[in-house]
Amino acid sequence: MIIFQRMQIWGAALLLTVGILFTSCGDAVQNTKADENIVVVYNCNAEDWAASIAKEFQEETGIQVRLISGSSDELMTRVRTEQECPHGDVIWGGTAIAYVSLESYLEPYVSPEKAAILPNFVCTNNTFYHMTMGPYVIAYNTDLVSEADAPKGWRDLLAPKFRGRIALADPTKSTSSYAALITMVNVLGGDSELIGRMAAQLDGRILGSSAAQIKALSDGEYAVTATYEKSALRYIASGAHIKIVYPEEGTAVSSTGLAVIKNAPHTENAKRFLDFAMSRQVHERLGAYGFRSTRADVLAPPNLRPLSEIHHIWFDTQRAVSFRDEFLSKWRAAVIK
Incomplete structure (x- = not known):
């Protein structure tokens, strides 16, 4: 009888723990979605230029950008662990290698900016975009x-x-x-x-x-x-x-990436952010931050040696x-x- 009572207590405790986990996950998603006018960006870039572009997007669209910065390993691990309950909408920065390994956690999206990307930097399954090279x-x-x-x-x-x-x-x-x-x-x-x-x-x-x-x-x-x-x-x-x-x-010549997270709380805002970051107006200014663009219609910064050399x-x-x-x-x- 004592053993049976203990088993009942353990079972009840286990169900309570699982219930708390699912409730907290559901509440987190619900609370995030309650504010639809935001996009949460996991920012792997180590410099201030990302904040500048995020601010410009915010001013142009009215969508609030919440930048969560960290190393690519740290933030991509976060994307994986949050698979059942994503808190982020966009993952930005880090090498293309990391994005290939992350593809099953990313949302395929055909951006209107895709046609302008250099052929060598087109991701055929549309799971992520090569932004800088x-x-x-x-x-x-x-x-x-x-x-x-x-x-x-x-x-x-x-x-x-x-x-x-x-x-x-x-x-x-x-x-x-x-x-x-x-x-x-x-x-x-x-x-x-x-x-x-x-x-x-x-x-x-x-x-x-x-x-x-x-x-x-x-x-x-x-x-x-x-x-x-x-x-x-x-x-x-x-x-x-x-x-x-x-x-x-x-x-x-390698590249850095940008992608929409699968099942993101604000998928449409995430897509708008990706479109903006891949737009010509943004890529024409990447040279000011020392980057080379992956777009065919944007020239390399004059202070960098041309790839042809x-x-x-x-x-x-x-x-x-x-x-x-x-x-x-x-x-x-x-x-x-």
Whole structure:
């Protein structure tokens, strides 16, 4: 009898807990929908330009923008965990690799701006949009490395003189770091042996994020790094003693994304925000923030080297996603040695 009573109590407690979870989720959605004149944007961009564009959208449409900022890993994890009860409407920023992995959580949408996007940056299933693009580069600290000793390409990063002096985030945690490394491997012929060699070059010094690696380079803690063009340009514009090298062997041009979250509380507002962010009027000003547009009708900023003068390929997002597990397995094995 005592055991039976305990089972009844446990069962009642379990039902109560489940009821609370479902009620809180329902209340959260209902409370969010109660204010229909908003759009909640999960903002993975690290700079103030996102707030500027959000403010302009708000002034033009009257729709209030609630920016929730954080790292792409953090916010995309949030999208996944909120799948049954989304609190956000839009996910904005972060690499295209991350969006491919997130596709089942995104709402397919054919924007009227799609026709203006460069063919290489059209997502055929319409789950997300490539907003900005840029090449992966090598950057070096001019206080620590002379121009004569500066790396000219990816192979130079494997030189003994740079062992333990390369600022690089852990690719198991940073999609940006993984993208730069797989670019290096692909451009140098695809030999997976390069994964272990590059891991050894770090000499055990591995950073936690791509933001940390460019800061560490600027602070003089490291001599060189491999990063996204815009990340280095932002520090150069602020006066950091950094120079960029477009690798002589070639590099990949990648992109950042923008998407509507599946089952978003304010889907129509989310679509309007995406249309606005992908519009020509916004993309014509991306150059002021140091970005290259993915639209065919918008020229690259005059202060950036034209892609026609850079030996480049288009980043193969699908291969990067399919090869990721194998790459990271080899990376972990090399780091443990």
